[in-house]
Amino acid sequence: MEKLRFPFFSDAADRRPAVIAGPCSAETEEQTLDTARQLVAAGFRIFRAGLWKPRTKPGGFEGVGAAGIAWLQRVKRETGMYVATEVATREHVAAALEGGIDLLWIGARTSANPFAVQEIADALQVFGADIPVLVKNPVSPDLELWIGAIERLRNAGLSRLGAIHRGFTSAEKSVYRNLPMWSVPIELHRRMPQLPLFCDPSHIGGRRDAVAPLAQQAMDLGFDGLIVEAHAYPDAAWSDKEQQVTPLELAEICRRLVVREGAETTESLDSLRGEIDKLDDCLLDLLARRMHVARDIGRYKKEHAMPVLQAARYEALLARRVAQAEELGMDGGFMRRVLQAVHEESVRQQMEKLDE
Ligand code: PEP
Ligand code: MN
Numbered sequence: 001m002e003k004l005r006f007p008f009f010s011d012a013a014d015r016r017p018a019v020i021a022g023p024c025s026a027e028t029e030e031q032t033l034d035t036a037r038q039l040v041a042a043g044f045r046i047f048r049a050g051l052w053k054p055r056t057k058p059g060g061f062e063g064v065g066a067a068g069i070a071w072l073q074r075v076k077r078e079t080g081m082y083v084a085t086e087v088a089t090r091e092h093v094a095a096a097l098e099g100g101i102d103l104l105w106i107g108a109r110t111s112a113n114p115f116a117v118q119e120i121a122d123a124l125q126v127f128g129a130d131i132p133v134l135v136k137n138p139v140s141p142d143l144e145l146w147i148g149a150i151e152r153l154r155n156a157g158l159s160r161l162g163a164i165h166r167g168f169t170s171a172e173k174s175v176y177r178n179l180p181m182w183s184v185p186i187e188l189h190r191r192m193p194q195l196p197l198f199c200d201p202s203h204i205g206g207r208r209d210a211v212a213p214l215a216q217q218a219m220d221l222g223f224d225g226l227i228v229e230a231h232a233y234p235d236a237a238w239s240d241k242e243q244q245v246t247p248l249e250l251a252e253i254c255r256r257l258v259v260r261e262g263a264e265t266t267e268s269l270d271s272l273r274g275e276i277d278k279l280d281d282c283l284l285d286l287l288a289r290r291m292h293v294a295r296d297i298g299r300y301k302k303e304h305a306m307p308v309l310q311a312a313r314y315e316a317l318l319a320r321r322v323a324q325a326e327e328l329g330m331d332g333g334f335m336r337r338v339l340q341a342v343h344e345e346s347v348r349q350q351m352e353k354l355d356e
Helices: 027-042 065-079 091-096 114-127 143-155 183-191 203-206 206-218 247-258 266-301 311-327 332-355
Strands: 020-023 046-048 082-085 103-106 133-136 161-165 198-199 223-228
Touching: 020 027, 020 198, 020 247, 027 065, 027 247, 046 065, 065 082, 065 091, 091 114, 091 183, 114 143, 133 143, 143 161, 143 183, 161 183, 183 198, 198 206, 203 206, 203 223, 206 223, 206 247, 223 247, 266 332
Parallel strands: 020 046, 020 223, 046 082, 082 103, 103 133, 133 161, 161 198, 198 223
Antiparallel strands: none
16 A cells, blocks of 8 residues: 655655644635635645534534535635545535545544445446545554454555554543554554554644644654644634634644654664663563463462462552552553453463363
8 A cells, every 4th residue: 555645834844754744623704715725825735624524412502504505616726735624424425526635534423333434435436536534543552443443444545544543541640632642543553554643632632732742742652644634723723622722822733743764774773672672572571481480370279279360469469560660660550451461361271270
């Protein structure tokens, strides 16, 4: 699959990210045009605006619908920008393609639904248009579902595909609106290295001040582009106002982004990687030894008719190790997850001994 080609934010080197910018929703013709004019003046070339807004609850602003197509056409005519919008049904696809929209994206609630994605893929196939389509991650961190959505579009003959990482819904309390869980898009990249990867720091962060650091993290991880919500008057936005920045603020955020050289590795990086490899060898060896001991414990417990799971001991052990990890400068939540995974596997191994 060829990588998507877009005009870049600046005329500088190719390694600047492609930036898609615009309001969460097209609200009025004036707001849409004002925002686009400010964006193009600040150097942006690809305009986004939601016309059909998937809202979690009824009663919110659900978008202006197909009426907004004419506003996007005006943006195109008057600013020369490419225009992008979200589609969720075959009717949206038809309206967007007939209206000359340049780029489509599939929202997080839609990409979680294979029926909806298939309907969109079928509608695109009927038109035979090889329009660029970016697929947001589904709301839950289900990589297979995300890949499945991309495959449905690819099977419908679309070749200019990309993915947007917009974070994941979680019951866990977080400073972000949606948990970034960077390991998921990183794994997507490993599985589909040709697929251009965009980051949506607006929907991950949910706050204006989170946009810049999240965009920088995406650059550090080698993302190809960004899709960011920008509004001419963010405080008056009809949807997602807490996370929208002005076009000028976005230009400043992009100007400050540090985009590092991609493929090159330096000698010191190679030596650090070598060190990581050696440490991973040690980790694996230690884990194998730990499992060996777990199996011995399983055998012992079996001989003495003892239960495998001793909850009180486990809880105490977990709390102690999490505290120890924090003292060592590691994240407690991370250590809890690691220990839980190790513990789960130890219990499984002990159970195997019991079954023998
Ligand atoms: C959007 O981009 O405006 C949007 C609705 O995003 P998401 O699907 O990521 O919630
Ligand atoms: Mn939004």
